[in-house]
Amino acid sequence: MSPTGIAVAVLQVVLSIASAPFLVGMMRLIRARLEGRVGAPIRQPWRDLRKLFRKERMVSTNTSIVFSLAPLVLLASAALVAGIVPFLSTTSALDQVGDLFAVVYLLLLGTVFLSLAGLDAGTAFGGMGSSREMTIAAIAEPTLLVAIFALSVSTGSSNLGAIVADTLAHPSRAASPASMLAFSALAVVTIAETGRIPVDNPSTHLELTMIHEAMILEYSGPDLALVELAAHLRLVVFLGLLANLFFPWGIATTAQPLHLVAAAGAVAVKLIVLAAVIAVIEVFIAKVRLFRVPELLAASFVLAFLAVTVSFFLV
Amino acid sequence: MLKLLRKIVQTGRVTGTVPLDAGPRPSLLLNAAHPLRGSVQIRQVDAGSCNGCETEFAAAFGPVYDVERFGVRLVASPRHADALVVTGPVTRNMAVPLVKTFEATPGPKLVIALGDCARDCGVFAGGYGVAGSVADVVPVDVEIPGCPPTPDDIVASLRRVVGR
Numbered sequence: 001m002s003p004t005g006i007a008v009a010v011l012q013v014v015l016s017i018a019s020a021p022f023l024v025g026m027m028r029l030i031r032a033r034l035e036g037r038v039g040a041p042i043r044q045p046w047r048d049l050r051k052l053f054r055k056e057r058m059v060s061t062n063t064s065i066v067f068s069l070a071p072l073v074l075l076a077s078a079a080l081v082a083g084i085v086p087f088l089s090t091t092s093a094l095d096q097v098g099d100l101f102a103v104v105y106l107l108l109l110g111t112v113f114l115s116l117a118g119l120d121a122g123t124a125f126g127g128m129g130s131s132r133e134m135t136i137a138a139i140a141e142p143t144l145l146v147a148i149f150a151l152s153v154s155t156g157s158s159n160l161g162a163i164v165a166d167t168l169a170h171p172s173r174a175a176s177p178a179s180m181l182a183f184s185a186l187a188v189v190t191i192a193e194t195g196r197i198p199v200d201n202p203s204t205h206l207e208l209t210m211i212h213e214a215m216i217l218e219y220s221g222p223d224l225a226l227v228e229l230a231a232h233l234r235l236v237v238f239l240g241l242l243a244n245l246f247f248p249w250g251i252a253t254t255a256q257p258l259h260l261v262a263a264a265g266a267v268a269v270k271l272i273v274l275a276a277v278i279a280v281i282e283v284f285i286a287k288v289r290l291f292r293v294p295e296l297l298a299a300s301f302v303l304a305f306l307a308v309t310v311s312f313f314l315v
Numbered sequence: 316m317l318k319l320l321r322k323i324v325q326t327g328r329v330t331g332t333v334p335l336d337a338g339p340r341p342s343l344l345l346n347a348a349h350p351l352r353g354s355v356q357i358r359q360v361d362a363g364s365c366n367g368c369e370t371e372f373a374a375a376f377g378p379v380y381d382v383e384r385f386g387v388r389l390v391a392s393p394r395h396a397d398a399l400v401v402t403g404p405v406t407r408n409m410a411v412p413l414v415k416t417f418e419a420t421p422g423p424k425l426v427i428a429l430g431d432c433a434r435d436c437g438v439f440a441g442g443y444g445v446a447g448s449v450a451d452v453v454p455v456d457v458e459i460p461g462c463p464p465t466p467d468d469i470v471a472s473l474r475r476v477v478g479r
Binding site: 032033034035036037038040041047048050051054055056057058204205206207213217218219220221224283284 | 316319320323326327328329330350351353354356378381383384385386388389390391392394395397419421422423
């Protein structure tokens with residue numbers, strides 16, 4: 001736990017939280033432009049969050065401590081993961097304690113708490129949202145784990161920093177069959193876990209089709225702001241994971257300020273490209289029926305499983 | 316997919332401009348320090364409307380009028396809302412749900428009465444199923460007249476509420 005390592009981890013958390021709403025705003029703007037609309041400015045999600053923090057906090061009398069705790073757990077777990085995942089440098093302070101298993105289960109912790117909160121108020125739509133979220137999480141989480149595990153096989157370590165550093169040292173591994181299979185599996189999981197089309201529609205107002213929105217229907221004011229911010233942050237974390245595990249170039253291997261600035265620029269470019277690709281794809285496809293989602297996720301699990309198998313035979 | 320791409324490129328931007336002074340002037344203009352300035356999330360409540368106002372209101376959120384560019388968004392829950400847009404005369408069956416929706420909305424909040432029926436019951440005034448206008452049930456901050464109001468009126472009024 002060196003002081004520079006801690007500084008890098010704190011910097012990663014601060015930068016991720018600050019940039020996450022802008023990334024979401026950019027995705028909304030791209031979608032609006034492709035739909036022939038003008039769209040809200042990129043800073044609109046930050047404006048919405050600032051307003052929500054200044055609003056009244058309403059809690060139903062039927063809720064328990066879980067309802068009040070969930071937004072904090074959700075944001076804290078996402079922020080911790082943002083500190084662990086090698087975004088800027090492979091020498092993060094939390095890197096020694098946080099390997100891929102810690103990352104996956106920290107993300108799952110947030111998902112579980114939000115689902116419990118959806119059930120807590122006892123509303124019909126909250127329960128439906130929780131049930132759907134759990135259906136998806138039950139198939140998506142193992143895929144996430146297995147896909148990253150495929151990368152750790154060739155590295156010989158489940159440490160995310162070590163995986164990234166190893167890919168940097170052996171660039172040909174980024175184009176190996178195992179890596180490509182794992183990438184496609186992880187891409188599907190990213191879309192499912194961040195609630196994008198075709199699994200969930202982030203801009204839906206139709207109660208019968210929503211998953212993430214259904215669970216947070218009872219939240220208001222600052223609580224809602226925390227949940228929204230955490231959802232934005234999770235998008236950055238998933239996209240950052242996807243970007244840096246498979247295209248690590250640009251990441252700093254030291255903690256020198258100049259290298260960190262360059263790494264921040266590199267990861268920003270990667271995030272913007274990935275987010276833009278997702279936003280463009282969302283315009284072209286429709287949300288699939290809920291009963292078809294497990295098929296999509298099962299296919300991605302097969303890809304992840306193949307990636308692990310292949311990584312043992314072909315290095 | 317190529318067909319859709321060609322359509323996107325050919326169509327370009329369809330959103331028109333709506334002048335701020337279009338339509339009727341509402342009584343309310345949020346000042347610069349108001350918490351809701353720049354971002355207003357709306358929950359729409361149909362208190363007994365004929366759906367004419369809903370059609371025009373939905374058009375205001377379509378690509379042509381695109382009120383979302385000013386920071387106005389529709390939400391699925393009164394808990395997420397800053398403003399309730401109420402349409403139609405308040406029928407006896409909807410009076411209690413309307414009050415409950417108003418109570419479930421966290422403050423600071425606004426109530427926008429959309430259309431002539433919401434303002435003074437319109438042609439339904441005195442009907443046996445009508446409990447009264449929106450103002451008789453919950454405090455109204457902004458009124459948008461018209462039967463139904465045009466999307467231009469709706470966008471101009473909402474722009475003044477948001478302050479953009």
